[in-house]
Amino acid sequence: MLDWCVGIATTLLIFLIYFGYFFKFNNVKDLRTETRSFYASNKNRKIGKELPPVYPNGWFALLESSQIKKGQVKHVSALGENFAVFRTERGIINILDAYCPHLGANMAENGRVKGDCLECPFHSWKFRGEDGYCENIPYTTKVPHVARVKVWKSCEVNHIIFVWYHSESAEPDWQPQPHTFVSTGAWRFQGRNEYLINCHIQDVTENGPDAMHLNELHSPPIFLSGEFSWLARHLWIIYTRWQPNCSYDNQMNEDEDEVIKTSAKLKGVSIHPIENDKGNRHFTVAQNTDRNREEHKANMHLCHKVMLLERFSIMESDVRAEQIGPGIIELNVNTSFGSLYILLTITPIEPLLQRVIHLIFSPPLLAPYANLLFLGECMMFERDIRIWNSKRFEQHPILVHEDRTIQVYRRWYSQFYSDHSPTYETAIKDLQW
Ligand code: FES
Ligand SMILES: [Fe+2]
Structure with missing residues (x-):
């Protein structure tokens, strides 16, 4: 009996060491076939009227080093x-x-x-x-x-090969910067994922500023996805809470009165409220903290909590998300165990086809935790992908006050389009031969 226990314990230990330190995620998925069945034919899917140009100007990932x-x-x-x-x-x-x-x-x-x-x-x-x-x-x-x-x-930065694309052939006025610990090799590459997604590039990048979807789409815990999602809907044992604090626009500073007013409205329309650190319910969107940031960057701050029985916070992380140009997003994740870095790139392969890649890096000792976190990130991201693969782009969305970061974000993102940026029609024509 003792032999059996020792055997099982050793196997478990070997598995944990392997999973933690040697296993590297390589999660390559194409969920398009899954969502194509939503329509009798792909032609039935609407792409949206007055789409923004399909190829913005900026640095885009082509390959990994x-x-x-x-x-x-x-x-x-x-x-x-x-x-x-x-x-x-x-x-x-x-x-x-x-x-x-x-x-x-x-x-x-x-x-x-x-x-x-x-x-x-x-x-x-x-x-x-x-x-x-x-x-x-x-x-x-x-x-x-x-x-x-x-x-x-x-340029080759942070293990990615980027190309500069500009529809007017303008020279680059910014460049992706190396991450201190990734470029020196102090942090280890821990895994990657890769997805092909049928949607406009802005559908993907608007994921961050669309703060209201976080509590709605990403609240059910990751291990209750798929066939167990019904459990998450009815039995909220654990849930994930997001706390957005966007800073996309210098004009978006809000005074205390505005925060209170928003809070009142929030209750009035029964939109999921967001709690601050002290547990007070109020809406803290668009609080600008950095007036000197470069124009091609936008920041967002998320506090992520996993709550047990809607009461006890069993895991917390602080995520600083920075969008750099039209197709690069960096996530600096600070947890009680240490810090991690996730690099996300979005590259338009065709007018409405995006290749999205995440790379995760962590200090070597944090590898097991990084693996777990990355697994969670993949599963959360796949929830978004299922939406993107079947939606249309809304150029004139009906937004409520709490959605206003989307509008601010769209204004910010429009800097990456210029007079000759290819439209959906011109880009499609270009692909025909
Ligand atoms: S050398 Fe390239 S086509 Fe002839
Ligand atoms: Fe999302």
Whole structure:
């Protein structure tokens, strides 16, 4: 009997050590088939009238650093473009337009990395990664000066390869910044997920400023999802509470009177109230704390509590979310056990198709906790995805006072569109051939 107990305990310990320290999440899912069945045909789904442009201006993730080795080239199709991303033998990332200006071969498909150049697989013209000029044509000594391929500005930060996209070809006026502990290697990569989602990019990014959905969609505890969700609806043993404190706009400072007024209205319309630290019910949205932040950034502060029997807080975390440009969100999570970092990127693959990736990093000793937290994050995020995969974009939504951060956020986000930003119609036309 004792042997059995020791055996089980050892197996459990090995599993815990493996799960905690060696296991890395790689959760790649496509939930689109699941939600497609909501409609008799995908054509029945409405996309929404007067959609905002489909490809905003900014830095977008194309690949993760680990996905491309020295001497490799990868083809990435996104933002209505085809990119040939390659890493030179010196480890430097370059991004060229995938199509060769000679006779149009896709250089990312079977092209060869030669030194700092990319060689086309068709007639072996060799293009420099740095400026796109053709350096060599094997069957002539006269290389025409016009033989040049477009170079896309790129950077590799926090284990992600980003490309700069601008519909007016403007130069970047900001750049993703390295995270102190991630870039020095002090914090370990702990896992990733990847989803393809059928919706407009703003549907995904508005998840944060849409504070009112947090208590509604994300309250049932994660382990009561799926077939046990009925239990969460009827028996609230544990629930998750969010406390938003957005700061998207300098004009959104609110005085005490406004807070009280909002609180009264909140009760009047029976919208789920939010509690502050002391447990007082009031609405603290749009409290601006940082007047000097850069324009391409927006911040949000969430207090996340797991409550037992609606009374005892058994787990608390403080999440500082920062949106950086149109397609990058950083979550700095502070818990009683320590801090973690989640990097979320959103890249439009097609006008209404987004690739969303989360990467999580943590101090090595916090790895088991990071794994658990990441599992929860994936499950919570999948609740959003099921909504996004079947909704339409509402350009003129009917909002109540408590939803006003959405409007403020949309004003902030509009800075990433310009005169020539592709509309849904022009982008779709561009994809046809
Ligand atoms: S098509 Fe690329 S070298 Fe000819
Ligand atoms: Fe959400």
